[in-house]
Amino acid sequence: MNPKQGGPCQGIRNAIPEMEKQGVENEVVCFDEPNSEYLGQDTFKIHALGASKTPWKYNKNLIPWLIDNFNQYDIVIVHALWLYHSHATIKALLSLKKQNMKAPKVFIMPHGMLDPYFQNAKERKLKALRNEVYWKLVESKVINQANGVLFTCEEELLLARTTFPKYQPKKEINVGYGIQPPPSRAVKMKEAFTHTVPQWNGKPYLLFLSRIHPKKGVDLLIRSYLRLEKEMEGLPQLIIAGPENHEYGKEMQALAAASPNILFSGMLSGDAKWGAFYESEAFVLPSHQENFGIAVVEALACKKPVLISNKVNIWREIAKGQGGIVKDDTEDQTYGMLREWLSINLLERNKMSRAAERVYKDYFTIAQAANKFINEVKNA
Incomplete structure (x- = not known):
């Protein structure tokens, strides 16, 4: 939830207060150190599990936390792809279902990470190859086994269909996106x-x-x-x-x-x-x-x-x-x-x-x- 990371965490901070007005309670689980200076300033609860390790952003605490806490939530939104957290969420979900335990709906919000640009850019050839392999082994299962994929606009939804083979989400939903009104000029x-x-x-x-x-x-x-x-x-x-x-x-x-x-x-x-x-x-x-x-x-x-x-x-x-x-x-x-x-x-x-x-x-x-x-x- 470090503000310097930009996009998704700012989007979360924009959306949660407005959802609370409509009676929807939100909590966030993230890979931040609990004593990070930017935490503790939000109105919603943040579960900071500690910093991740490796370029894959592995965190040993995530799957146990999800299995212990999933039953408290109706819906889980996974923000972003290509890292450990999306794989871990689906793994925890399947583990609960295998035990016939209560599990929430899980949706993936890729925030543009299924855009074909990332596979076609000349300077990203090695990363594109890595993504192809990772898609076959891991991420396609994340996308296709979730309850649905959420997009910020129609263009993102349409582009996502063109990037990888065997892209078969259960549902594609254009949920839109927005920001809080800016403060008045002063x-x-x-x-x-x-x-x-x-x-x-x-x-x-x-x-x-x-x-x-x-x-x-x-x-x-x-x-x-x-x-x-x-x-x-x-x-x-x-x-x-x-x-x-x-x-x-x-x-x-x-x-x-x-x-x-x-x-x-x-x-x-x-x-x-x-x-x-x-x-x-x-x-x-x-x-x-x-x-x-x-x-x-x-x-x-x-x-x-x-x-x-x-x-x-x-x-x-x-x-x-x-x-x-x-x-x-x-x-x-x-x-x-x-x-x-x-x-x-x-x-x-x-x-x-x-x-x-x-x-x-x-x-x-x-x-x-x-x-x-x-x-x-x-x-x-």
């Missing part, structure tokens, strides 16, 4: 952001807020921005927000070093994060694969147009609602997307900002998502 947010990014010139900027990772297309964004700097004057600054102190992060900083207008802020949270959204003019994510993109929806909720690739799985809703610009995940298309945004007049930008918020309210509020999730899972 002066303290701007102050926190200014303190965190002192090089900001005080003017609206382009914001990339995500992990700095090859699949996110941040290299496309930087190269496109550098091209535009040679052609246009007075470009807004580009602020890249995400953990950067790693090999790829340093590569991207070196790539961006040619421009003093590309700023790396590090990971932003709290008021500084919301300040980053509110003070920006647009959010940019030319990702090669993005299952849902919580940050994309946070930007929409803050009335910010989103400039994204069509590999962000919620691109259809955004394009339909005219809440941003959608292009292919190539350098030329990313360049064209930025240039298109920069050529839009203020009236059109304001219109797109209003549309962005409408897309959020129409598709991605946490109240809608929680209600749909509960109804779909109950009736599965």
Whole structure:
């Protein structure tokens, strides 16, 4: 449940309070040390079983804990794939059924991990081969023996059918996904952001807020921005927000070093994060694969147009609602997307900002998502 891990744990924190309003009690079991500084701040119970071991994230405590506690729950949601926890959950489930003991319904929520991108990306050939073997031996059983597979959007559901052979889930359910409404804009947010990014010139900027990772297309964004700097004057600054102190992060900083207008802020949270959204003019994510993109929806909720690739799985809703610009995940298309945004007049930008918020309210509020999730899972 470390917030630095991004996506799924943030989604869990968004959804549980809304489900509690509807009378659904949730608890979380995870591989965190019980004394982790980020635990103890949530309103729901977290069972921290201690850190996992090995790249497979093995934890000897999980199966015994599940067998001892499964009978307390009606439904179990397994978040993410390819690691020990999904295998262990199905193993514990089958063990209880073999003994004719009460067992909850178990659903798998892959969070995009069945996307064909991961098998087709050139830089992932060895990992793709590993996944093929692991699918045959382990993960296909997890998917096919669970009560169903839960998807955050229709695009994810459809893509999952194309990735592996013998993909035969008992049910495929599009449960949707959403976020809590953002806090109202406040002066303290701007102050926190200014303190965190002192090089900001005080003017609206382009914001990339995500992990700095090859699949996110941040290299496309930087190269496109550098091209535009040679052609246009007075470009807004580009602020890249995400953990950067790693090999790829340093590569991207070196790539961006040619421009003093590309700023790396590090990971932003709290008021500084919301300040980053509110003070920006647009959010940019030319990702090669993005299952849902919580940050994309946070930007929409803050009335910010989103400039994204069509590999962000919620691109259809955004394009339909005219809440941003959608292009292919190539350098030329990313360049064209930025240039298109920069050529839009203020009236059109304001219109797109209003549309962005409408897309959020129409598709991605946490109240809608929680209600749909509960109804779909109950009736599965």
